[in-house]
Every structure is written in C-alpha cells, then in structure tokens.
Amino acid sequence: MFMQLKRALLERSAISRGSIPPWSACGRAVFCRFLWRVLMFLTILFVALQLLSAFHQFWNNKQTSSFLTSDRNATCQPKNHVFFLKTHKTASSTILNILYRYGDTHNLTFALPENIYQFSYPHFFMSHFVKGMKSRRVTEFHIMCNHMRFQGPEVRKVMPLDTFYFSILRNLVSMMESLLTYYKSISAFRNFKTVEDFLLDEGRSYSDTMPGNNYARNNLTFDFGFNNSAPSGEAELDERAEALISAVESEFHLILILEYFDESMVLLRHALCWTLDDVVSFRLNSRSEKTRKSLSVEMTEQVKKWSSLDWRLYQHFNASFWRRIDTSLGRTKLQEEVELLRARRAVLEKTCLSEGGAVHPAHVLDSSLKPFQYGQAVIQGYNIRPGLDNDTHRFCHRLIMPELQYTRALYVKQFPDIAAKKDEGKKHPTPGKHIINAKRNSTSAPVTENRNSTVQANMPILAKDNMDVKDNANSAEAKQHKT
Numbered sequence: 001m002f003m004q005l006k007r008a009l010l011e012r013s014a015i016s017r018g019s020i021p022p023w024s025a026c027g028r029a030v031f032c033r034f035l036w037r038v039l040m041f042l043t044i045l046f047v048a049l050q051l052l053s054a055f056h057q058f059w060n061n062k063q064t065s066s067f068l069t070s071d072r073n074a075t076c077q078p079k080n081h082v083f084f085l086k087t088h089k090t091a092s093s094t095i096l097n098i099l100y101r102y103g104d105t106h107n108l109t110f111a112l113p114e115n116i117y118q119f120s121y122p123h124f125f126m127s128h129f130v131k132g133m134k135s136r137r138v139t140e141f142h143i144m145c146n147h148m149r150f151q152g153p154e155v156r157k158v159m160p161l162d163t164f165y166f167s168i169l170r171n172l173v174s175m176m177e178s179l180l181t182y183y184k185s186i187s188a189f190r191n192f193k194t195v196e197d198f199l200l201d202e203g204r205s206y207s208d209t210m211p212g213n214n215y216a217r218n219n220l221t222f223d224f225g226f227n228n229s230a231p232s233g234e235a236e237l238d239e240r241a242e243a244l245i246s247a248v249e250s251e252f253h254l255i256l257i258l259e260y261f262d263e264s265m266v267l268l269r270h271a272l273c274w275t276l277d278d279v280v281s282f283r284l285n286s287r288s289e290k291t292r293k294s295l296s297v298e299m300t301e302q303v304k305k306w307s308s309l310d311w312r313l314y315q316h317f318n319a320s321f322w323r324r325i326d327t328s329l330g331r332t333k334l335q336e337e338v339e340l341l342r343a344r345r346a347v348l349e350k351t352c353l354s355e356g357g358a359v360h361p362a363h364v365l366d367s368s369l370k371p372f373q374y375g376q377a378v379i380q381g382y383n384i385r386p387g388l389d390n391d392t393h394r395f396c397h398r399l400i401m402p403e404l405q406y407t408r409a410l411y412v413k414q415f416p417d418i419a420a421k422k423d424e425g426k427k428h429p430t431p432g433k434h435i436i437n438a439k440r441n442s443t444s445a446p447v448t449e450n451r452n453s454t455v456q457a458n459m460p461i462l463a464k465d466n467m468d469v470k471d472n473a474n475s476a477e478a479k480q481h482k483t
C-alpha cells in the first residue's frame with residue numbers, strides 16, 4: 001500500500017514536471033487504482049458524515065423540553081440563512097424577536113451592525129457595516145435583520161448564496177397615522193396640527209430637500225433602496241413602480257403583510273420550515289391604545305396620493321401574498337394554522353406573563369426588561385411570571401426581551417471580548433450583562449432600581465437612532481386580526 005502510494009506520488013510529480021503528459025497517466029493502472037481508492041474513501045467519508053449529522057439532528061429534536069411543542073416537518077430542512085429587511089413601523093420589532101430567538105437557541109451567527117443597533121440608516125447598506133466582516137473574524141453569517149437601507153449587492157457579499165430574503169409591508173394609511181403621532185420633529189409636519197391639515201395642503205409647504213423630509217413620503221420605497229421622491233405624473237409613476245416591484249420580486253422570496261400578521265407568520269413558518277413555536281410572539285414595541293389616532297375615510301385617498309409608490313408596492317404584494325396562500329396552503333389550512341398560532345400565543349401569555357398581557361413600562365419590575373421609551377407614545381412591556389422552571393423561564397424571557405436589550409445580549413454572546421472591553425471602567429452593569437445573568441428567580445427582580453434604568457444610561461447611541469427603535473404593531477387592523 002505504502003509503496004503504491006509512493007509510486008503514485010512519484011508519478012504525480014512526474015506529471016507536474018511535465019515529463020509524462022497527464023492524459024497518458026490513466027493509461028497506467030497503478031495511478032488509476034490509486035485515484036479510485038481516494039474517490040471511494042471520500043465517498044464513504046461523506047456518507048458517514050451525513051449519517052452522523054442526521055443522527056445528531058434526530059437526537060437534538062428528541063432532547064427538546066416537553067414544554068416546547070415540536071412540529072418539525074420531516075419533509076423539509078429548516079432554513080438557517082435568513083435575511084430580513086426591517087422596514088419602519090411594520091411590527092418588525094416583533095419579527096426581529098422571532099429571528100433573534102431562533103438564532104440564539106440554535107447558536108447561529110448574526111450579521112450585527114458595527115455600532116450595535118442599526119446599519120447607519122439612512123445611508124445605503126455597505127458590507128463593511130457588519131461587525132466581523134472586514135476583520136474576517138466571522139466566517140459565516142446566518143441571520144441579518146437590523147435596520148438598513150437595502151442594497152442587494154452589498155447584502156449578498158455578507159450572506160450565503162442560499163439565504164432566504166423576506167420583508168414586511170404595511171398599509172400606508174395606518175402607517176401615516178402613526179408617523180404623524182410620533183414624528184412631529186420632521187419639518188414637513190411641524191406646521192400642521194393634524195394629519196388632515198398636512199394632507200389637505202397637498203405638499204405645497206413640503207420640500208424634498210428639507211432635512212429629514214425625504215423620509216416623510218414613500219418610506220418603504222426608500223427602505224428598499226429606491227428613490228422615494230414623488231413621481232411627476234402617471235406615466236412616471238407607472239414606470240418607477242414597475243421597476244421597484246420587479247426589483248423587490250427578484251431579490252426577495254417572501255413579502256409579508258402587517259394587516260395579516262398571523263397569516264404572515266404561518267406563511268413564514270412554511271417558507272422557512274420552522275416550527276409553530278419558532279414564529280409565535282408577543283407584540284413588542286407596541287403603543288398603548290391611548291396614543292393612537294385614526295384617519296377619516298376621505299383622507300385615506302390623500303395618503304395614497306402622497307405616497308403613491310408605497311401604495312403601489314403595498315397593493316402588489318398584498319395581492320401576491322394571497323395568491324401565494326391560495327396556491328400553496330389554501331385558505332382552510334391557513335385558517336387552521338392561524339387558530340393554532342393564536343391558541344399557542346394565549347397559552348404562552350398565561351404561562352409566561354404575570355399580568356397575562358402587556359403593562360405600562362413603569363410597572364415592568366425587572367429593569368433589564370423595560371422597553372426603551374421615545375416620543376409621546378408609551379411603549380409597553382411585560383413581566384415574567386415568578387416561579388417558572390428553568391427551561392420555561394428561559395423561553396419566556398427570550399419572548400419578552402425588548403429589542404435593544406436582546407440586540408445587546410447577542411452582541412455580547414457573539415463578541416464577548418469586545419463587549420467586555422467596552423464595558424471596562426463602567427460602574428453599572430450593561431444591559432447585556434443583565435441579560436446574561438438574568439435572574440432565574442423572578443421574584444427577586446431588582447424592583448428597587450430607579451426608573452432611569454441602566455439600559456438607557458448605557459446606550460448613548462440611542463440619542464441618534466431613537467427614531468428607529470420604535471415600531472407600531474398595534475394598528476387597528478393588526479389588532480383586529482389578533483383577536
């Protein structure tokens with residue numbers, strides 16, 4: 001055997017030296033036999049590895065706690081490479097939680113922003129915004145989901161070829177309502193008391209070039225990386241809407257619709273081959289009912305005119321959303337699964353939450369679970385029920401962890417040394433550490449800590465980004481579909 005190998009190697013080197021032309025090599029039985037053996041060996045190794053990984057997966061599935069349901073579909077492979085374009089005010093914080101939990105429990109790697117919370121929005125995304133990309137510290141990214149202005153070629157530099165791309169859209173009308181409640185600071189809105197006044201003005205006092213204003217119209221179009229200025233006429237609208245829609249269709253595998261949130265989660269679960277528990281969620285970053293406004297019927301027409309590109313985008317993908325349901329699951333199966341999802345959510349609310357639902361942030365006892373507050377609206381939070389067993393506690397804790405704290409925790413998990421360095425010299429524990437050392441015994445949550453939690457104190461970056469941290473999953477429509 002050894003001699004053969006030596007001889008074969010000698011012949012190889014002879015080939016590379018050029019003394020024997022390569023095409024004549026296989027004329028020599030010894031070399032061919034050697035090649036054959038190498039091939040056989042590789043094949044056996046490959047099969048063995050496959051078997052091993054299948055067994056490993058089977059074992060892992062068996063190991064999941066009895067509290068967690070396992071409805072893993074044996075006919076498909078769960079997708080682990082996922083890109084989510086987090087659009088504004090579209091319950092995307094809730095979807096972020098779903099992705100964070102999945103990646104966290106499966107120990108997947110996140111493409112996190114260098115500055116922790118978002119990818120330098122509103123600039124176009126660049127691959128070097130991803131932590132660990134330039135330094136090549138991370139070799140494989142599984143999930144990317146933080147705020148960005150989409151730029152396909154740059155995203156594809158980061159994410160593997162087989163990545164599943166998805167995003168979510170929302171009906172403009174409810175979006176506009178929430179926009180005006182929050183963003184009085186955008187100069188376009190400053191002179192108007194109500195949305196109605198603003199819309200009736202039909203943009204006469206609006207200029208695209210005023211700072212901040214460029215986000216006030218066709219915002220989704222902007223997030224997808226397109227020019228969001230108003231088209232000057234019907235023809236230009238047609239042309240630009242068509243270009244936008246076909247680009248989104250070719251770059252994304254699935255576009256969800258906020259107004260059909262639970263239906264969206266069912267569709268997502270099937271597309272990703274994930275379990276029901278993977279996509280169940282509580283609403284995060286939701287406003288209390290008090291701070292919502294609603295638009296009159298006539299005004300909705302104005303909104304559609306104002307953001308005509310976004311409106312075209314929404315209509316197109318709302319239609320294709322339902323077409324996809326009709327051609328895949330069918331509406332009956334969809335409805336069944338939506339009921340399952342809602343029932344599961346209700347069970348989890350009972351299991352996980354002290355009050356069975358969201359509470360005012362002042363009543364969130366564990367300061368590490370207080371959601372970040374911005375603007376006039378009140379962002380609600382949750383309390384974990386005390387006395388849960390460890391697995392259940394961990395599951396519940398992940399479900400209710402606010403976006404910023406979870407982002408920070410993942411950052412700490414992925415880059416422990418960097419996080420430790422950044423924290424050096426700080427007296428207070430960081431939110432990340434809070435979470436990592438999360439109290440098993442919830443009754444001993446730090447109730448005495450002052451309301452200005454360390455979460456906010458240690459997040460100076462928020463001063464700049466705060467406009468992006470809040471989504472509203474609480475629209476009238478979304479609510480309808482939840483109850």
Ligand SMILES: *[C@@H]1O[C@H](CO)[C@@H](O)[C@H](O)[C@H]1NC(C)=O
Pocket residue numbers: 073074075076270
């Ligand atoms: C498993 O997935 C296949 C393909 O998505 C689907 O046709 C089938 O209905 C699924 N089975 C279950 C039990 O979910």
Ligand SMILES: *[C@@H]1O[C@H](CO)[C@@H](O)[C@H](O)[C@H]1NC(C)=O
Pocket residue numbers: 105106107
């Ligand atoms: C993830 O990592 C933790 C800690 O290293 C480990 O205990 C756990 O089993 C891992 N989970 C999976 C699904 O690999």
Ligand SMILES: *[C@@H]1O[C@H](CO)[C@@H](O)[C@H](O)[C@H]1NC(C)=O
Pocket residue numbers: 227228229230231
């Ligand atoms: C966006 O489109 C408008 C109208 O077509 C045009 O005037 C403007 O220059 C474009 N902006 C960019 C950044 O391409």
Ligand SMILES: *[C@@H]1O[C@H](CO)[C@@H](O)[C@H](O)[C@H]1NC(C)=O
Pocket residue numbers: 171315318319322
């Ligand atoms: C979205 O699609 C559904 C189902 O076809 C339809 O009932 C609904 O009116 C559509 N919404 C909008 C705003 O077009």
Ligand SMILES: *[C@@H]1O[C@H](CO)[C@@H](O)[C@H](O)[C@H]1NC(C)=O
Pocket residue numbers: 390440
């Ligand atoms: C639950 O967690 C606590 C604290 O981490 C630990 O001391 C205890 O052993 C755990 N219990 C079980 C059953 O794993």
Ligand SMILES: *[C@@H]1O[C@H](CO)[C@@H](O)[C@H](O)[C@H]1NC(C)=O
Pocket residue numbers: 441442443444
């Ligand atoms: C949880 O904390 C409370 C209050 O600090 C304490 O009375 C109780 O014994 C603790 N329970 C466990 C299981 O450690």
Ligand SMILES: *[C@@H]1O[C@H](CO)[C@@H](O)[C@H](O)[C@H]1NC(C)=O
Pocket residue numbers: 450451452
């Ligand atoms: C919270 O912070 C604000 C502003 O930083 C300050 O005015 C207020 O006194 C603080 N409240 C407490 C309870 O520390």
Ligand SMILES: CC(=O)N[C@H]1CO[C@H](CO)[C@@H](O)[C@@H]1O
Pocket residue numbers: 088089121122175176179183215216219467468
């Ligand atoms: C309609 C809408 O949600 N607009 C958003 C567009 O992007 C800006 C920039 O972050 C947000 O502040 C707006 O809320």
